[in-house]
Amino acid sequence: MQQYGVRRLLILSGQAAWCRQQALDVTRQYSGDWLWVADTPISDYPHLQRKPESVQSLLGSEFSHAVFDASKGIHAEALIAISGTLSSGSLLVLLLPEWDRLDQQPDNDSLRWSETPEPICTPHFIQHIKRQLQADNDVLFWSQNSGFTGQLLAKRNLWMRPDGTSTREQQHLLESLLQADTGTYVLIAGRGRGKSALAGMLAAQWSGEGECWLTAPAQASVNTLQQWADGKVSFWAPDALLEQCLAEQPQHVDWLIIDEAAAIPTAQLYRLISCFPRVLLTTTVQGYEGSGRGFLLKFCAGLTDMHLLNLQQPIRWADNDPLERCIHQLLLVEAENSLSEQPGKLKQIMDINQHQLVNKEKLLNQFYGLLTSAHYRTTPLDLRRLFDAPGLSFSVGLDDKQSVIAALWLVDEGGLSPELAREVWAGRRRPRGNLVAQSLAAHGTEYLAPQLHSARISRIAVVSSLRRQGIARALIAQQIERAKQRGLDYLSVSFGYTEELWQFWQACGFELIHMGSHQEVSSGCYAAMAIVPFSQDAVLLARRAKRQFLLNQLLSCVKLHHVNDIAPAELAQEDWRELAGFAFAHRTLEASQVSLYRLLRHPSAICSSLRQRLEGQTTPDILVKEGNLSGRKALIQQWRLEVAEALLMLNQEKCHHWKNWVAAQLPVISPAVESIQ
Structure with missing residues (x-):
C-alpha cells in the first residue's frame, strides 16, 4: 500500500470483545501511531485515543493507521473526519457488530439525530452501507463467524511521495494569490489536497507591508497551516477577532x-470579510462542517468580488485512493455530482419514503445531493437522519428524464399528552423533536400547541437554474393538501427571517405567528415560525399566537412612558396562567412579558426590581450589582418571588389555584377554572 500511496478499509465484524482484541493485535503487529476512536477508552493503550464527538479537534493532523470502534453506533461525521487524517499506506480498521445482525442492532449514535428517547435500529442505513461495502473489491473483511476475505490491490503506478515543496497545482494558485490586489478568494478542496499548506505558503511568502492574520473554528486544526506559514501568521479565535474588528x-x-470557513456562522463571515482588503477562505468539499459546494452556492453568492480556487490532486495519498472512494460512497460525499447538468421543466411531483430512497440509488443520490447543494450545512448526520429517523416523509419534483429537480423534507410533530405539553410550557421538560410545537409552548404562550398534530417543512430545495418558476410553491401546495387528507391540525415551517423569505412563505399560505427575540448565531437572522392552520383548534391557536406576537412587537417598539400610562385592568385567565408560570415554574421573561406589563399596571404589584427592568430599562448587570446578588440567575429568581407576592396580593384564591395548576396538581383542563374567574 505504501508503494502505491493508498489506504484501505478493514472491517472487523463480530462480538465487541472479539473485534476489540483483534484490533489490538493488529496495532501491535503493524508499526504506526494507531489513533483509537471509541466511546469507551482502553486502559494502557500506548497511542492517542479520542471519543467520536472529539475528533474535530484532530482535523489538520496526520496519522498512520486508526481504529474506529462502531460496535455500538456509527458516528458518520467522525468517520469521514478520521479517514481524512490518515496518511498513505494506512489502514482504517472499522469495528462492527455481527454482519448478519447489523440491521437489528440499536445504534447509540441515533440518539443524536433520531429525536427518540432510546437508541433505535437503523435498517435503511445498514442496507445502504452493506451494499456499498460488498460491492467494493478493495475492502478487507474479517468476520468472527466466517474468517478473513479480501483481495490484493490491483497493480497500479508507483506513487511519488511529495518532497516538501509546492505541487504544480499549488504553485499556480499561489502565484495568483501573491499578486492579488483586493478581493475574496474561496479555496474548495477535498481532504488531503494541501489547502492548509497552500494557505500557509501564502502567509510565509507574502511580501507586502502588512501582516497575515488567521482565524478558524478551532486552533488545534490549523497546526499544518501554521507550520507552513513559518511563524508569519497570527491566529485569532473568530469571536475575539470580530470583537477586535468592531472596536477598531x-x-x-x-x-x-x-480556515474551514463553512463551520463559521455566515453573519460573522460577512462582517469579518468587510474588514480586510484580501481574504482567503478555505473549506472542505464534504466533512464535519458541511458541504463546500453548497457553501459556494449559498454563502459565496452574496460576495461581490469573489474568486473561486480549486485543488483536485491529493497530496497525502495517491489519486483514486480506495479508502477515500469507499468513505465517499458510504456517506454520499459526491452526491451533488449526480444532479442533471441540463435539468428540464417540472413534469411530476411524487411522494417518496425512506424505503424507496434506499432502494433507488439514483433517486437517493439526487435527492440528498440537491439538499446538500442548497443547504451547505448539511452533514453526514443529516444523511443518518434521512435514512432512519422516524416520522419523516418526502416529496420530489421530477423532470421529463425522471431526474430530481426539487426536494422537500417533512417531519411529523406534536401529539404530546396534555400533561407533557404543560411540562414543556412550564419549562420543566424539553423532549426531543417537535421544534415548532415546543417553541410555541415554551417561548410563546400556547401550552396546547404540542398536543395538536402537525408536520413541519424541514428542508426544501430547487436546482439553481430552475428557481423562481413556482416549483417550490407547487411542492408546498401538494403537501398542504396531503396534510389536510391526513387530518393534521396544521403545517408549519421555521426559517431565518428575511423579507424575501417571508414573502415566499406568505405567498404559499403561511401565517407568521412567532419570532425569536435573539438573532441566530448561524444565520444572523431572527428565527421565525409560520403555520397553515386546518382544524378549528389550529385556527384559534394561530389567532391567539398572532395577537401575542403583535403585542410583543408593540412592547419592543412603543415608548415605555406610553405603556406606563395605560390604566390597570382585571387580569384575564391567560394572564393568570402566564404569570403563575413565571412565578412558580420556569417561564422566561420574554415569553411572559405581555402579562408582566399588565401586572405592573396594578399599584398593589410592587415588584421593585422587575419594574426597574421592564419600565426603567435598567440593565440586569446594574440590578445584580445594586441588589448585591450572585448573578443573573439570582436576579431572575428575585423577579419570580416578586411576581408571586404580587399575585397573592391581587387575589389569593386565584393565586393558589394557578400555582397548583402550574405545579401539575390539577388537571390540564380544569372545570374549576371557570368558577373562579
Missing part, C-alpha cells in the same frame, strides 16, 4: 485567512 478597524493587515 484592523491596520496594516494585508490578508485574513479563514
Whole structure:
C-alpha cells in the first residue's frame, strides 16, 4: 500500500470483545501511531485515543493507521473526519457488530439525530452501507463467524511521495494569490489536497507591508497551516477577532485567512470579510462542517468580488485512493455530482419514503445531493437522519428524464399528552423533536400547541437554474393538501427571517405567528415560525399566537412612558396562567412579558426590581450589582418571588389555584377554572 500511496478499509465484524482484541493485535503487529476512536477508552493503550464527538479537534493532523470502534453506533461525521487524517499506506480498521445482525442492532449514535428517547435500529442505513461495502473489491473483511476475505490491490503506478515543496497545482494558485490586489478568494478542496499548506505558503511568502492574520473554528486544526506559514501568521479565535474588528478597524493587515470557513456562522463571515482588503477562505468539499459546494452556492453568492480556487490532486495519498472512494460512497460525499447538468421543466411531483430512497440509488443520490447543494450545512448526520429517523416523509419534483429537480423534507410533530405539553410550557421538560410545537409552548404562550398534530417543512430545495418558476410553491401546495387528507391540525415551517423569505412563505399560505427575540448565531437572522392552520383548534391557536406576537412587537417598539400610562385592568385567565408560570415554574421573561406589563399596571404589584427592568430599562448587570446578588440567575429568581407576592396580593384564591395548576396538581383542563374567574 505504501508503494502505491493508498489506504484501505478493514472491517472487523463480530462480538465487541472479539473485534476489540483483534484490533489490538493488529496495532501491535503493524508499526504506526494507531489513533483509537471509541466511546469507551482502553486502559494502557500506548497511542492517542479520542471519543467520536472529539475528533474535530484532530482535523489538520496526520496519522498512520486508526481504529474506529462502531460496535455500538456509527458516528458518520467522525468517520469521514478520521479517514481524512490518515496518511498513505494506512489502514482504517472499522469495528462492527455481527454482519448478519447489523440491521437489528440499536445504534447509540441515533440518539443524536433520531429525536427518540432510546437508541433505535437503523435498517435503511445498514442496507445502504452493506451494499456499498460488498460491492467494493478493495475492502478487507474479517468476520468472527466466517474468517478473513479480501483481495490484493490491483497493480497500479508507483506513487511519488511529495518532497516538501509546492505541487504544480499549488504553485499556480499561489502565484495568483501573491499578486492579488483586493478581493475574496474561496479555496474548495477535498481532504488531503494541501489547502492548509497552500494557505500557509501564502502567509510565509507574502511580501507586502502588512501582516497575515488567521482565524478558524478551532486552533488545534490549523497546526499544518501554521507550520507552513513559518511563524508569519497570527491566529485569532473568530469571536475575539470580530470583537477586535468592531472596536477598531484592523491596520496594516494585508490578508485574513479563514480556515474551514463553512463551520463559521455566515453573519460573522460577512462582517469579518468587510474588514480586510484580501481574504482567503478555505473549506472542505464534504466533512464535519458541511458541504463546500453548497457553501459556494449559498454563502459565496452574496460576495461581490469573489474568486473561486480549486485543488483536485491529493497530496497525502495517491489519486483514486480506495479508502477515500469507499468513505465517499458510504456517506454520499459526491452526491451533488449526480444532479442533471441540463435539468428540464417540472413534469411530476411524487411522494417518496425512506424505503424507496434506499432502494433507488439514483433517486437517493439526487435527492440528498440537491439538499446538500442548497443547504451547505448539511452533514453526514443529516444523511443518518434521512435514512432512519422516524416520522419523516418526502416529496420530489421530477423532470421529463425522471431526474430530481426539487426536494422537500417533512417531519411529523406534536401529539404530546396534555400533561407533557404543560411540562414543556412550564419549562420543566424539553423532549426531543417537535421544534415548532415546543417553541410555541415554551417561548410563546400556547401550552396546547404540542398536543395538536402537525408536520413541519424541514428542508426544501430547487436546482439553481430552475428557481423562481413556482416549483417550490407547487411542492408546498401538494403537501398542504396531503396534510389536510391526513387530518393534521396544521403545517408549519421555521426559517431565518428575511423579507424575501417571508414573502415566499406568505405567498404559499403561511401565517407568521412567532419570532425569536435573539438573532441566530448561524444565520444572523431572527428565527421565525409560520403555520397553515386546518382544524378549528389550529385556527384559534394561530389567532391567539398572532395577537401575542403583535403585542410583543408593540412592547419592543412603543415608548415605555406610553405603556406606563395605560390604566390597570382585571387580569384575564391567560394572564393568570402566564404569570403563575413565571412565578412558580420556569417561564422566561420574554415569553411572559405581555402579562408582566399588565401586572405592573396594578399599584398593589410592587415588584421593585422587575419594574426597574421592564419600565426603567435598567440593565440586569446594574440590578445584580445594586441588589448585591450572585448573578443573573439570582436576579431572575428575585423577579419570580416578586411576581408571586404580587399575585397573592391581587387575589389569593386565584393565586393558589394557578400555582397548583402550574405545579401539575390539577388537571390540564380544569372545570374549576371557570368558577373562579
